[in-house]
Amino acid sequence: MQAHLLGERSRVFEQADPYAVSGYVNQHVGNHCIRLSRSSSPQASLNHSKFASLDLCRISYGGSVRVTSPALETIYHLQVLLRGNCLWRGHRQEHYFAPGELLLINPDDPVDLTYSDDCEKFIVKMPTSLLESVCQEQRWLHPGQGVRFLENRYQLDELEGFVNLLGMVCQEAEASERMPRIQEHYTQIVVSKMLSLMKTNVRRLSLGSRSANFELIADYIERNLKQDICSEELARQAQMSLRSLYGLFERNAATTPKNYIRQKKLERVNACLSDPTCTVRNVTELAMDYGFLHLGRFSESYRKQFGELPSDTLKRRH
Incomplete structure (x- = not known):
């Protein structure tokens, strides 16, 4: 994967206690619980940057760990596997994610993930209100219960231009001078791109199009x-x-x-x-x-x- 997704400027923990990292994640990225393998003595690391209404996070627990949560409730998670592998369990199925694969977690999806010792992830946290506001601005239609991603697994290189967009977002997040208006524009582009490239319950036909009925x-x-x-x-x-x-x-x-x-x-x-x-x-x-x-x-x-x-x-x- 060519894009550079968060570097030293956003480093929060390095070779740290996994439970300290988990506590920080609970505050900024999403509530969860972790269970570590007893035989391991992992050294966790975490990079984090706030970017308009998004949270960008690069995380490694440095050891085998199981991450669980009942549901994210008011947020979506986009997770890109950078190194190692990660076992996802959900809806009576399992999948081992490999580097370059992307996992999408809806607000009502339970989370059950097991990281390998060398697993490292890049995570984007998005509030539900952001996706709804983009749909409203574009006049796209979605059911009253909210926007939902109907498929949760993608190969990143199959999503045209998306990895480069994430790289630009991270570069902007770590810029010496932060410009809120530019950050807002980037968040709108990221969400619009996701809703265009990925399978959702959103109907992108606007009321004013010729095909409107x-x-x-x-x-x-x-x-x-x-x-x-x-x-x-x-x-x-x-x-x-x-x-x-x-x-x-x-x-x-x-x-x-x-x-x-x-x-x-x-x-x-x-x-x-x-x-x-x-x-x-x-x-x-x-x-x-x-x-x-x-x-x-x-x-x-x-x-x-x-x-x-x-x-x-x-x-x-x-």
Whole structure:
């Protein structure tokens, strides 16, 4: 691998106690537990640099170690194996990672890794909010539960230009003069590149593309039901005229955008009121969450659509 991924300027530990290194990782890179082989007396090393909203880390425990964690929760890990090997266990399968291979760990993935004595890794920690903000800026669509990488193993040399991009990020991270705006640009590029090169649940077709259809616009509405979506805003998002938007809704839903949005909001309220697992303090609070500020009109619209008052729906689920 040609790229230089973190050097002396970011060195934090050298020939150190693995548990001290593990404690630092817990603070900056992600919660985990380590178990060392009793026969070893490893000397761990770690380089770390904060880079905008990313954390860059180069780590070696210097001995065989098992690293486990229930889940990373609000972060993704991109891990590149530099030396040695690493056994990954997950989803009823195992894989020995070799140098040049990349592992992607989603926020809800449990972590179970065993490092060889000579294993060294480069890790990029990314917050979930960063990936979502890139999708929002690019107008890419993803399910409401968040962005997910559908494949977790890649050969780094198969990801065009990616290793060189990581090298440039590390070079910028260790520059004598740090420039926050440039760092932000690099983080956006890294995430955009990942979402473009790797298999995810993100649909990179934007609302305003020629191939945009009613399903894409309906999906956008579903993901933003608590927002105040007016027809003009929807037309701007879809990059079409109001007349074209109205025509699209007439052909596909036999109604206007405004009525369609109100209907979907009412359906979401009904689903919440009907579901015992959904926390609802009272009907008024839930209605206002979805933008129904005139409670009398809300109750009447709800009754017309579902044949009962919202309070009756709430009572029936107990």
